[in-house]
Amino acid sequence: MQARVEPEVPRTNLWRRAQALVLAQLRQGATPHRLALSVAIASALALFPVLGTTTVLCLALGSALKLNHPLMQFVNYLLSGLQLLALVPLLKAGEWLGAPHLSLSLPELQARFSEAPWASLREFGVIALGGIGAWAVAAPLWALLVYALLRPLLERGANRRATDG
Incomplete structure (x- = not known):
């Protein structure tokens, strides 16, 4: 019987840091x-559609649920680029939920x-609330x-570590 060969995972510096942390x-x-x-919770919070709030959100919810803060903040910062990419779709989804249209023309x-x-800040606040509403629908599923x-x-990694010594 032939031994199963595991696919090689690229060992980037970021991958090594994540692996070492876990x-x-x-x-x-x-x-x-x-x-x-x-x-899971940090990755959902990291996509919150209000810039500059995710660190505090991870800290607050992590404390309330007694979760792993270093890991949560690592995931939060790792996904900061994805937050920027998700911002426009979440705000547009907020329009579907009833928020006013947001023009992206600078x-x-x-x-x-x-x-x-x-007036513009008030309107943008309503648009942000629409994005938060869309996020609130998608975040639990994510x-x-x-x-x-x-x-x-x-679990497989923990079991492997336990059997390896």
């Missing part, structure tokens, strides 16, 4: 369930803000998916 947490007694939950945005800054995919991998 292995250190497992060695210190963290369970695969808690680690998967930490990553000259138009500049003109609106220079003509009526407070977190469940990440958890369901990650927990078996972490």
